[in-house]
Amino acid sequence: MDPYRILVLLSFFLRLHEGWATAVQGGQFAKGSIEVGGLELREHTTFTKIWTAAPLNSGDSSATFFSPSSLPSGFFPLGSHAQSHTPNPSPTRALIARDTANSLASPTDFTVLFSSNFSSPSPVFFWLPIPPPGYTAAGHVITTSPQKPPLSSLRCLPNHLLEPCHSDAPTWSPKSDLPFTVHLSYSLGTFVAGGEPPLHCLKKNDIALAAMPNLTQIRALIQTFSPIFNFHPKELYLPSSVPWFFNNGALLYTNSSSNGPVRIDPPGTNLPQGGTNDGAYWLDLPTDPASQNTIKAGNLSFAEAYIHIKPTLDGTATDIVFWLFYPFNGPARARAGFIEISLGRIGEHVGDWEHVTQRFSNFDGEMTQMYFSQHSSGEWVNAAELEYAAVGERRPAAYATLHGHAFYSKAGLVLKGEAEKIGIKDETAEEGAVMDAAAGCLVVSAEHLGLEEPAWLQYMREWGPKVSYDVDKELGKMMRFLPGKMKRGLRTLVGRLPKEMLGEEGPTGPKGKASWNGEES
Incomplete structure (x- = not known):
């Protein structure tokens, strides 16, 4: 049989779920986390809703913003999460990270990017994390308080694990006359906000070789x-x-x-x-x-x-x-x-x-x-x-x-x-x-x-x-x-x-x- 050829025969003696559980064992694929570059990554699906943006004008988009919650011990968010209101949204998930070799860093400060109460009785604040040298904040933070988020609210990733990536249509844009948009990193599950916010993604080849x-x-x-x-x-x-x-x-x-x-x-x-x-x-x-x-x-x-x-x-x-x-x-x-x-x-x-x-x-x-x-x-x-x-x-x-x-x-x-x-x-x-x-x-x-x-x-x-x-x-x-x-x-x-x-x-x-x-x- 050629090395790339896989002829899959259905088994009448093995239930699919039992066979699946045995066959996927080994390596990093399907083990629950991915270790790369001195950190451990996991998918996280538990969130606390922070704010919902409702459209006020024709053509406005709407979205709901979340913060990862109930994290496992030692894990940190990489930013807040956003979910656009579409007929068929992607499953809600975001990556969280744990440091295994001093590869994560706290931001040194936060700067407010945008605040408004145009579509909610309470105001909302979008925060830009300031990373230390050699690191990048792969996501921004949203709060309903004018007080700066604590430095422990996220972790920044080392530059060598990230690369600029293409931005699709905005996940949320408040009004057509405001140069402010929110873009979601679909791999990380974090958003970045601003006029033309730079979007960073994980380096595909590094993760793929470890986890596929x-x-x-x-x-x-x-x-x-x-x-x-x-x-x-x-x-x-x-x-x-x-x-x-x-x-x-x-x-x-x-x-x-x-x-x-x-x-x-x-x-x-x-x-x-x-x-x-x-x-x-x-x-x-x-x-x-x-x-x-x-x-x-x-x-x-x-x-x-x-x-x-x-x-x-x-x-x-x-x-x-x-x-x-x-x-x-x-x-x-x-x-x-x-x-x-x-x-x-x-x-x-x-x-x-x-x-x-x-x-x-x-x-x-x-x-x-x-x-x-x-x-x-x-x-x-x-x-x-x-x-x-x-x-x-x-x-x-x-x-x-x-x-x-x-x-x-x-x-x-x-x-x-x-x-x-x-x-x-x-x-x-x-x-x-x-x-x-x-x-x-x-x-x-x-x-x-x-x-x-x-x-x-x-x-x-x-x-x-x-x-x-x-x-x-x-x-x-x-x-x-x-x-x-x-x-x-x-x-x-x-x-x-x-x-x-x-x-x-x-x-x-x-x-x-x-x-x-x-x-x-």
């Missing part, structure tokens, strides 16, 4: 938590393995040679390796119609889930990404009220890659969230809100949309990008074909373990040809029988579709996606 799971633990995570993929009962285009796609006649084309296309060997070793998507190569179906139809249908019995293991949240969490390969993506469909609209060939393309991501805490080994990719975007769903295979099971369902293969956490109909009451149909349903991600999977990349990646993963060009049909012509066929307002809505809607979904560009493989080395969009 090994191959045995990855096997246990997959066996216990991997998804069950559900396909629409009317789905004509199912996934396959990459070698099956190559074995059945997929062709490699290039614009740099007058020679015809070439067959691809099953491991993909004759594909161009590395580089960037320069448009010089692309894959396509075989030329004879019978072989084309065979490949388009895919083959579920040969399908594999290709797994990428990567650190996230500065190495305090692990993402396990399950990629599915579809030889063909079917045509898109729209809906206007109760009218179903076929979009002809719009949406058809060769070589479709879709994925779901499961996020695990490196502190306790539990799945916290799951990401469902949906064309050029997607959504995170908290573990408690997922649909599971059975009572007592920990394996969530993932529903693939008809023809388009976007993933959702529950079956049903979603209209994407509505314009003039017309939307692209993302339709999922039960009672279709099912794929068990744990029955046969391949770990294709885990950089912290130094695993060798398969040759086809290094192919950075397009897995399908550019569009071979006229989008305007296809739209013309569909719009002949629609009233003028619906015609405008349909044209606007199609214009908003991602180029890969339209088929205007051949899709790239997993390693060419922005999420491979970054966060999910």
Whole structure:
């Protein structure tokens, strides 16, 4: 068996929870704390509410602010915590730290950053900790008192453990005309406040090497938590393995040679390796119609889930990404009220890659969230809100949309990008074909373990040809029988579709996606 290949077989003699408890033992993963750089880090979930900011004006955001409480002996906060009021907030947690080798320091003073009573009967004060030389305050403090917080209210971290990090949208901004915002460090669980507050995160590589799971633990995570993929009962285009796609006649084309296309060997070793998507190569179906139809249908019995293991949240969490390969993506469909609209060939393309991501805490080994990719975007769903295979099971369902293969956490109909009451149909349903991600999977990349990646993963060009049909012509066929307002809505809607979904560009493989080395969009 290749060193990076893990074939997970379901056990009929071992309950999932019992097997999980045994399999994760060893190393720092899932032991409850992470030791790095002379300090011990833990996740903390007990807080005292300090203040809630309610919006006063249209467009204002709202948030609740907390202080970690009931800390274990010897542990200190790294700052206060903030939770934005969103429909699907992330689980509330913050890191606390204990000194094991004189690596923590108290602030030398506090300076008030901002105070106001604009949305509460009581005032609120945001405090900037002043760190000693060589240290950084990774979080700020909030109080309802004008008195400075005690120096023992947090600890500063040594500079060598931190690095500047990207700031997402503010967790809270009081008013549009005030240059004051609050940004949350999602890895630390602390916030910083100010006009353009600098955000610091833990150095990912230092934490990841210490805390991420090994191959045995990855096997246990997959066996216990991997998804069950559900396909629409009317789905004509199912996934396959990459070698099956190559074995059945997929062709490699290039614009740099007058020679015809070439067959691809099953491991993909004759594909161009590395580089960037320069448009010089692309894959396509075989030329004879019978072989084309065979490949388009895919083959579920040969399908594999290709797994990428990567650190996230500065190495305090692990993402396990399950990629599915579809030889063909079917045509898109729209809906206007109760009218179903076929979009002809719009949406058809060769070589479709879709994925779901499961996020695990490196502190306790539990799945916290799951990401469902949906064309050029997607959504995170908290573990408690997922649909599971059975009572007592920990394996969530993932529903693939008809023809388009976007993933959702529950079956049903979603209209994407509505314009003039017309939307692209993302339709999922039960009672279709099912794929068990744990029955046969391949770990294709885990950089912290130094695993060798398969040759086809290094192919950075397009897995399908550019569009071979006229989008305007296809739209013309569909719009002949629609009233003028619906015609405008349909044209606007199609214009908003991602180029890969339209088929205007051949899709790239997993390693060419922005999420491979970054966060999910």
